[in-house]
Amino acid sequence: MCRAIRLCVAVAAITSLAPAYAQSGRAFEVVSIRPNREGGEASDTTTTPGRLSLINATPASLIRRAFGIQEWQIIGSPAWISTERFDIIAVTGGADQLTDKSREPFLQALLADRFGLKYHKETRGLDGYSLVVAKNGSKLVQNTGAGEYAMKVTGGLGKQVLHSTKGNIPRLIEILSRVTGRMVTDDTGLSGQYDFTLEWGPDEQTDLVGPSLFTALQEQLGLRLAATKKPTEVIVIDRVDRPTDN
Numbered sequence: 001m002c003r004a005i006r007l008c009v010a011v012a013a014i015t016s017l018a019p020a021y022a023q024s025g026r027a028f029e030v031v032s033i034r035p036n037r038e039g040g041e042a043s044d045t046t047t048t049p050g051r052l053s054l055i056n057a058t059p060a061s062l063i064r065r066a067f068g069i070q071e072w073q074i075i076g077s078p079a080w081i082s083t084e085r086f087d088i089i090a091v092t093g094g095a096d097q098l099t100d101k102s103r104e105p106f107l108q109a110l111l112a113d114r115f116g117l118k119y120h121k122e123t124r125g126l127d128g129y130s131l132v133v134a135k136n137g138s139k140l141v142q143n144t145g146a147g148e149y150a151m152k153v154t155g156g157l158g159k160q161v162l163h164s165t166k167g168n169i170p171r172l173i174e175i176l177s178r179v180t181g182r183m184v185t186d187d188t189g190l191s192g193q194y195d196f197t198l199e200w201g202p203d204e205q206t207d208l209v210g211p212s213l214f215t216a217l218q219e220q221l222g223l224r225l226a227a228t229k230k231p232t233e234v235i236v237i238d239r240v241d242r243p244t245d246n
Contacts, residue, residue, distance in 0.1 A: 128183030
C-alpha cells in the first residue's frame with residue numbers, strides 16, 4: 001500500500017518538475033527521484049511509451065543499465081550506491097517505448113545530471129570463469145516443445161533454485177555472472193533450448209542446504225566453471241553524489 005501511494009504521488013508530482021539535463025532528444029525531459037526506505041531488495045522496472053519507472057533501484061543498477069555492463073565492471077564506487085535505493089519515474093516527451101539499448105543514453109544523462117556521475121573507461125585484466133562442458137559430457141536435455149520460455153532464480157539466504165523452461169546458454173551465462181560476481185564466458189559450444197532445474201547453496205552453508213554452485217553445475221548439468229583472467233572494459237567512478245529529493 002505504501003509503495004502504491006508513493007508511486008501515485010511521484011506520478012502526480014512529475015508534471016511540476018524542472019526539465020532534466022537534455023541532449024538532442026537523448027535525455028529524459030522530466031525526472032522524479034525519491035528515496036525508497038521500505039527495506040526490501042526486490043525492484044520493479046516498468047516501461048510504457050515515453051515513460052520509464054524504476055522502483056527500489058540502486059544507483060549501481062542504474063549505472064549497470066546505462067552502460068550495458070555487469071555490476072562487477074563498476075570500479076572505485078562508494079559502498080552506498082549498492083545499498084541505497086530510489087524510486088525513479090522519468091518521461092522522454094516522446095511516444096516511443098524504450099528498449100534496453102535505446103534507454104542507455106537517457107540513463108547516462110540522468111546519472112550525470114541528478115547523481116553528478118563522472119567516470120572514465122579502462123581495460124583491466126579481471127578474474128572470471130569460462131563455462132565449459134565437464135569431462136563426462138553435458139547432462140542438459142533439449143526442450144521438447146512444451147511450455148513457455150522462463151529462466152528464474154528463486155530462494156533466499158539458503159538454497160537457490162534456477163528453474164529453466166526452454167532456457168538457453170546465453171541467459172545461463174548472465175545468471176552465473178550475477179551469482180558469482182565475476183565475468184563468465186561461454187565456451188560450451190552448446191546451443192538450443194533446455195529444460196532443467198539447478199539447485200545449490202551458499203558455500204558456507206553447503207552441508208545444510210545443498211552443494212556449492214560449482215559442484216551443482218557439474219553434478220546436475222554436466223557443466224564446469226574454469227577460472228580465467230581476461231581483459232575487460234570497466235567503468236571507473238571518479239565522482240558520484242546522492243541525488244536531492246523532488
